[in-house]
Amino acid sequence: MNWPGELELLRGDFSRKRAGMLRHILSVLWKQGKDTLQNKEILIQFVMFPVITIIMENAIEIPGMPEHYFAMLFGAMYLGMAPLLCTSAILAEEKEKNTLRVLLMSNVRPGEYLAGVGIYVWCLCMAGAAVIGLAGGYRGSGFGNFMLIMGAGFLVSIIVGAAVGVFSRNQMMATSISMPVMLILSFLPMLAAFNESIAKLARITYSGQIHLLMGQVEKLHLSWGQTGILLLNLAAALLFFAAACRRSKRFAG
Amino acid sequence: MENRNGLAVQTAGLQHCYGQKRVLEDVSLQVKQGEIFGLLGPSGAGKTTLIKILTGQLKQESGTAEVFGKPSGKLTGQEHRDIGIMMDSFGLYERMNCIDNLKFFTMLSGIPKERGKDVLEKVGLWPARKTLVSRLSKGMRNRLLLARAFLGEPRLLFLDEPTSGLDPRTAAEIHELLLGERERGAAIFLTTHNMAEAGKLCDHVALLNEGRVVECGEPDEICRKYNHQKTLMLHLYNGRDLILGHDRSGLEEMMQYLERGELETIHSSEPDLETVFMELTGRGLN
Structure with a gap:
């Protein structure tokens, strides 16, 4: 037995696997970049809310309007809409057009593919969030905290979007599922300003919580309750995703 | 990579059902390395199901399906890289151009990206390399699917009706490409319902009807047998x-x-x- 030699072989095998995984994720990222440039339906999701925020922040000034009002409003909508719609649409399209099958036949693991798509959507969303934050007047540590909470929110939305995409057989089904979910997540924080019952409901969603946190980014403090709600939302998204994967596997089998 | 006895594909007593409908029944075949094997049968005979089983997309109910001497569902990454698949149902990225579609797969497989140019030239699509897939004709799409299957210089090619719906000239060009692949030493497993194509291209054929192989052998030998x-x-x-x-x-x-x-x-x-x-x-x- 040549233990150091075998250990070296194992290490080599592990490095190769890791390199392969990284190559797959980077390839999916590259493909997504190329594809999105031609996909106006997806591209507009990343551009719409940042542009609206810039326009509203510069065009409308109402006396007594809270600070960062439009950035908070459109930031929460962007959070609940763009990552969810984009992720579910990308996955559902790959399933519908059978390109996902080709990828899986090319040794790409489902996790690698999802990581590639997820990282891509997250990065684009973060770029949009930076525009919203800067247009809304967030600066310094406030801007950093704004990006931090938006990043966490995007992660949950991407998981929900991935679950919808995995669950759906085609793009039509993905749209019909993601639309109501997206409307609830994006509009609840806005409607909460008009009705206390809706406000109570909004507070149990991650988009509602993040909307509230956006107002206190200069001195960001997460209470145990808020942390719990955010973690529960993340757990629910992961459960939904696991259920969608199981259903998809059963359907494929 | 091929089996010790020179077989790229081997099935024995293969059976598969979709619900109550039996689509493959006792299918036993052998495909040697370096030959073109044609599976002939009308639509719905079970040809695509057999390819799906052999490429690990479906698991058979009973019997064995081996590729390179290993069960088709348990191939390693390297063995998968040695297989090229062209199926009409396999999609292409419509919003990307031809060369980018291939570049993506060279990146995934760690193949030099120049290989994309080589295969596009081989299938005659180099002049259309910058054309979006959504703008390609049926014949050009088939060529691109073939180019993708050729990308890793596979030792085994599964081609599901590669010339279906193509004009005779394009079909003849694809035949030339397949003969070139055989020259290179690749085994080709193709399905078709075009008997002239099978007679011209294939070293061995199997006639599949309602999931059963009703005859198998060299095309000339079969024809002589029934003379x-x-x-x-x-x-x-x-x-x-x-x-x-x-x-x-x-x-x-x-x-x-x-x-x-x-x-x-x-x-x-x-x-x-x-x-x-x-x-x-x-x-x-x-």
Whole structure:
């Protein structure tokens, strides 16, 4: 037995696997970049809310309007809409057009593919969030905290979007599922300003919580309750995703 | 990479059902390395299901399906890289151009990206490399699917109806490409319902009907086996056609026409694959 030699072989095998995984994720990222440039339906999701925020922040000034009002409003909508719609649409399209099958036949693991798509959507969303934050007047540590909470929110939305995409057989089904979910997540924080019952409901969603946190980014403090709600939302998204994967596997089998 | 006995594909007693419907029944086949194997059958005979099982997309109910001597569902990454698949249902990225579609797969597999250019030139799509896939004709799409299958210089190619719906010229060009791949040493497993294509390209064929292999062998050998008439057809310069027996008197008569310089062509009376298929199943291939 040549233990150091075998250990070296194992290490080599592990490095190769890791390199392969990284190559797959980077390839999916590259493909997504190329594809999105031609996909106006997806591209507009990343551009719409940042542009609206810039326009509203510069065009409308109402006396007594809270600070960062439009950035908070459109930031929460962007959070609940763009990552969810984009992720579910990308996955559902790959399933519908059978390109996902080709990828899986090319040794790409489902996790690698999802990581590639997820990282891509997250990065684009973060770029949009930076525009919203800067247009809304967030600066310094406030801007950093704004990006931090938006990043966490995007992660949950991407998981929900991935679950919808995995669950759906085609793009039509993905749209019909993601639309109501997206409307609830994006509009609840806005409607909460008009009705206390809706406000109570909004507070149990991650988009509602993040909307509230956006107002206190200069001195960001997460209470145990808020942390719990955010973690529960993340757990629910992961459960939904696991259920969608199981259903998809059963359907494929 | 191939099996020790030189077999790229081997199935034995393969069975598969979709719900209550049995689509494959006791299918036993062998495909040697470096040969073109044609699976002939009408639509719904089970050809695509067999390819799906052999490429690990479906798991058979019973029997064995081996690729490179290993169960088709348990191939390693390297073995998968040695297989090229072209199926009509396999999608392409419509919003990306031809070269980018191939570049993506070279990146995934760690193949040098110049290989994309090589295969596009090979299938005659290099001039259209910057064209979006959504703007390609059916023939060009098929070529691109073939190019993707050729990308990793695979030792085994599964092609599901590669020339279906193509004009004769494009189909002939694809045939040339496949013969070139065989020259390279690749085994090709293709399905078709075009018996002329199978007769021209394949070293071995299997006739599949309602999930069962009804005949298997070399195309010429099968045709000779079902040549019940044993006759020769003569066409004379004066326009007359004659049918002569395979016996001594038939041979003497033929020699007379030959000596008199009246004989233009001689044809044997072997049936073609479609006629054999009809004889065996009572139905046509299309």
